Amino acid sequence: MEVGPTGHYIMGGVRVDAETGAATVPGLFAAENPRAHARREPSGRQFLSDLLVHGMRAGAGAAAYAAKALAPGALDPAQVQTGEREMLEFFERPSGPDPYSVHRKLQDSMQALVGIFRTEGDLQQGIEAVQALRREAKTVRVEGSRAFNPGWHLAHDLRNMLIISEVVARCALQRKESRGAHARDRLSEPGPQARSGEQLLHAGGRGGQGGADSPTPDARRAPRAVRGARGVRQVLEETVADAVMHVFRGDASGGKLEEYKVPMEEGMVVLDAIHHIQAIWRRTSRCAGTARPPSAAPAPPK
Amino acid sequence: MRWNCKAAKCGSCSAEVNGKPKLLCKTRMDALPLDQPIVVQPMKTFPIVKDLVTDVKWNYEVNKRIAPFTPKKDAEWKWMQEDIDRVQEFRKCIECFLCQDVCHVLRSHGRTDAFAGPRFLVRTAGLGCIPWIR
Numbered sequence: 369m370e371v372g373p374t375g376h377y378i379m380g381g382v383r384v385d386a387e388t389g390a391a392t393v394p395g396l397f398a399a400e401n402p403r404a405h406a407r408r409e410p411s412g413r414q415f416l417s418d419l420l421v422h423g424m425r426a427g428a429g430a431a432a433y434a435a436k437a438l439a440p441g442a443l444d445p446a447q448v449q450t451g452e453r454e455m456l457e458f459f460e461r462p463s464g465p466d467p468y469s470v471h472r473k474l475q476d477s478m479q480a481l482v483g484i485f486r487t488e489g490d491l492q493q494g495i496e497a498v499q500a501l502r503r504e505a506k507t508v509r510v511e512g513s514r515a516f517n518p519g520w521h522l523a524h525d526l527r528n529m530l531i532i533s534e535v536v537a538r539c540a541l542q543r544k545e546s547r548g549a550h551a552r553d554r555l556s557e558p559g560p561q562a563r564s565g566e567q568l569l570h571a572g573g574r575g576g577q578g579g580a581d582s583p584t585p586d587a588r589r590a591p592r593a594v595r596g597a598r599g600v601r602q603v604l605e606e607t608v609a610d611a612v613m614h615v616f617r618g619d620a621s622g623g624k625l626e627e628y629k630v631p632m633e634e635g636m637v638v639l640d641a642i643h644h645i646q647a648i649w650r651r652t653s654r655c656a657g658t659a660r661p662p663s664a665a666p667a668p669p670k
Numbered sequence: 671m672r673w674n675c676k677a678a679k680c681g682s683c684s685a686e687v688n689g690k691p692k693l694l695c696k697t698r699m700d701a702l703p704l705d706q707p708i709v710v711q712p713m714k715t716f717p718i719v720k721d722l723v724t725d726v727k728w729n730y731e732v733n734k735r736i737a738p739f740t741p742k743k744d745a746e747w748k749w750m751q752e753d754i755d756r757v758q759e760f761r762k763c764i765e766c767f768l769c770q771d772v773c774h775v776l777r778s779h780g781r782t783d784a785f786a787g788p789r790f791l792v793r794t795a796g797l798g799c800i801p802w803i804r
Contacts, residue, residue: 611699611702614709616722619719632699632700637697639694
């Protein structure tokens, strides 16, 4: 069986008030976990009691907030309209990259540059790569109906994935020691940051740059822009050649071989090629991913 | 297309690649001739559901007709290592059914009424290796 490392725990979260679980975003609550510091190894046993106690506190905090704060019609219609428009824009663009390719590039960048052993140069390149993908994600286009359209869901989820990826990379860059699961520059010893384990990032508002806070003074500067001879995306997009596949499509009533071109990558198996083709199917089929016939799909609002 | 483990263990991704029976998860693209199109088709012997997915439930129905291992009452539960070793290879079958797909009796002559196919020869051979039902 193939065995590989996997991520099973975020080792981070949002800063909350101890008594109520309230975060700095109004209306957001989270169960506090006082042991979720980089200095500790993750341990399932330890967290169960935290979940129950702080989960209940956060739930009570949320309930008290909801009882006071939410009145009927209190939603801002402009925000609702903006949200709806942003969701529908993915269908309305005449052209643009598909979400699966942007997701794939994000996976490749994080795997190569923000992996298990992290170096300063890689992390800076990783932050640049993610920022480029954030711009690209804004131009993503999907097709098909709104019913069960996984590509559409991914187009929406990409924004959060990219934010989290940038946060992970920035925190890793700032923490110059190795601690817990974060390993810098071949396992250097924990340094003077040891006394305060937390790193805090705050967003600068929609589209803003935000900033990073840390109790240690030397970590406040933003990462340097790196101009290399070859960009990261260029390296990741190098391919050997395209393979031509003829794949049967049809059912009991008949079918035929359809031709697809698939970019070759090292170690690729036929299964990977079929997955690549499926991403193309999702983009080009009129009824992407849904089991219902096209006539049953709801029309988007005008 | 069916797939799951990507490790040649679950037997889901059986198909015919360039006319040969293959697991899609373990057929490297660079092991195929790339100067011509790579042809990927579903298993021919079984009824097609859609694209590369076929209906293989006939195999499970045949399996139900084979008596499973049932120890004799009060049988002694001691094996010799060589008896255990003998049965291992038969039990490694992942039920991908590619052997059933290529067997000409089933594939070309359609004799599912009369022949169980190679998968079940392996199954009965494995059962036959267990000492106290011999």
